[in-house]
Amino acid sequence: MFPSGFVSHVCFKNPFVSVEPIVSSSSYSLTDLTIKFNFSILKRFWYIRPKDEASEYRGRIWEDCSTKSTQIINHLSDTMLYEKLDNALSQVSMHFKHDFEDQQHVIVEQTARKLLSITTTSEMSEVCVDVELQIDHYCDGRIMLALEESSSVDGMVPASESSIKLLEPMEDDERNSNDECLVCLDELGEETNVLRLPCSHMFHAQCITKWLQNSHYCSLCRFEMPTD
Structure with a gap:
């Protein structure tokens, strides 16, 4: 959904992943790790000026996907970590697949890298993975101007x-x-x-x-x- 009067000509997607370890002193297991995924989408809208001036910021829409799912996977030493993360993401993001599907590989890469970077210092039984997908939509004023000029001559x-x-x-x-x-x-x-x-x-x-x-x-x- 776009703001009133906004025409999207192109969009760019960037996922951002943060990982928060939760340490349990009593129930820590060497075989299992609980991962909770939280998803959100931030849509920003920009207008590209016809004369190559700086893009103009037009507003934003933030969506909390609210599907907070939990997946149990084998401990991070498992050689199948990447594949299991990929499978887990496929399951928990199925309700908003259209937005996240083409970014899943990047999200899995970021998640795996951040999980592995904290295992040497934290004994985790659970982690919270927050995934924010930032989508920048651009309305190209150059295209709009060209279409307006064309319409005055061609009758659209x-x-x-x-x-x-x-x-x-x-x-x-x-x-x-x-x-x-x-x-x-x-x-x-x-x-x-x-x-x-x-x-x-x-x-x-x-x-x-x-x-x-x-x-x-x-x-x-x-x-x-x-x-x-």
């Missing part, structure tokens, strides 16, 4: 969905990564998906898809894509 007639799906992806060796995407004006780069229009002009896949969903013209040469 979108290209057909079928024609957008047929756009040709560009391989790394077929493009110059220093070339600019003529929608957002950033370099195409080497690790981004790039699409080529029938007129041979290249754009970031995400940029040109959003553009064509509003205007059926190439933003550079005014080549007309099919419409419904």
